[in-house]
Amino acid sequence: MKIVECVPNFSEGRRENVIEQIVAAMAECPGAQVLDVQSDPDHNRSVVTLIGAPQAVAEAVFQGMAVAAELIDMDHHRGGHPRMGATDVVPFVPVRGATMEDCVALARQLGARAGSELGIPVYLYEAAATRPDRRNLANVRRGEYEGLKAEVATNRDRAPDYGPSVLGTAGATAIGARPPLIAYNVYLNTDDVEPAKAIAKAIRHSSGGLRYVKAMGLIVEGQAQISMNLTDYRRTPIHRVTELIRSEAARFGLAIVRSEVVGLLPAEALIDAARFYLQLADLSSSQVLENRLSDEE
């Protein structure tokens, strides 16, 4: 039984009845579960987390896109977060049994359908991208709704992968596939932000650190925190990030007080950490009781 996650972002974070109608359209689809809805009025944006069988999740997102296209007019949308469409971005994430290739296929299938049935220009991004420059979402969304609307018909470089080369009031949507993202924070035994900033700089990819780590140092409730996004836990596992922080912290005479995961993460990410620390060299995932269960059902 394959399970995928999808985290569609909609350009509405203020009108509760609109958010409710979009979520309801998705929740009604059998086989797909809405796990979480986060609405941000400043960003004027809602982030929905769905999980379930691949086709069920794709169907649910399509229904959500249809409602969003009807109820959100991008000509009147203002908010603090970059955006280009009523349904702005739709990442599919392999969770269990499913591969990245499954999610790429799902992204393309949904893209084709949204393009033809809803008339929405769709850009494939990240693992589903058809061109290297479209892997990065920021490139796809450059100029946002207004900039893309002005350019899409005339600049062949900005032609969508699916749908018309013209933006209606529903704007355009980026649909893609990516690994699960883990929001991971580590707290240090200090109220000084400087060591947290130095450690964040040491461990993050952008300044020479680990490939799939984004990090910044800040103070949260009086305690220094290294706030991270782990963008591919299979290639840059949590334990490696944690031990690197521990080592860098020791250089300041500091230690890790505690850590936290914000939101959800796959069991595999934690089991990998146990495999490292307990030195379980040959532990296979088929030894985990719950995995046997789902394999054979």
Next chain:
Amino acid sequence: MKIVECVPNFSEGRRENVIEQIVAAMAECPGAQVLDVQSDPDHNRSVVTLIGAPQAVAEAVFQGMAVAAELIDMDHHRGGHPRMGATDVVPFVPVRGATMEDCVALARQLGARAGSELGIPVYLYEAAATRPDRRNLANVRRGEYEGLKAEVATNRDRAPDYGPSVLGTAGATAIGARPPLIAYNVYLNTDDVEPAKAIAKAIRHSSGGLRYVKAMGLIVEGQAQISMNLTDYRRTPIHRVTELIRSEAARFGLAIVRSEVVGLLPAEALIDAARFYLQLADLSSSQVLENRLSDEE
């Protein structure tokens, strides 16, 4: 959705066709899965691992017991392992969503049914025991099939919880509930068995160590191994056992080379280890994606 495991032990480890018929009777029950069958000709005993919904697993075990009672004659059974019945022992184990209380209720329900429908004397043991002296399986099985057969009618202390106070050729069965058992081995960087024996003695319950650890030191393929059974990983977690071994090994100038789990273990046991080593103080099991899925389906 509640999931339990059951590990019935049958007194047949030589006649393949008998083992196959017992296993087939269990495998035919919808909702129960046979994960593993281990037959030992010296012990003349087979250990079957089943998993599934509580009622489905109980039904499967009942069908297995019925076939075993028909095909195994305890008057002619010889083997190296203590035994008192064709179906010798039936432990139910909570795996996911299910509690120990659920498994105790299941043990009693199956016991009552086996007693009345199959005429087999049933003794409840471990968490399902009705008397403190029956918690320990060794007490229940004292004298084995032959000794119990001679005593059961006359010694009121040995009256079964269910079924008649007389043993037929199917003998008697102990049915109970216990936590998942984890077979965990740790290897040291030495070919000398003495440090492994000393560490096993230091960490095991019987000689002053951790409450839910059984351990012995031995040499496996030229390498010192501490071979363990962790009988309640929630109360004596794997990480505490591992770190205690690490500390005791250091006293001999030794280190852990690798460790291994033999057979299956619940994901929770590994997630607990990640929670310890990554210092995830507040991580709840509802943050694990897979758990959300099964909660809401």
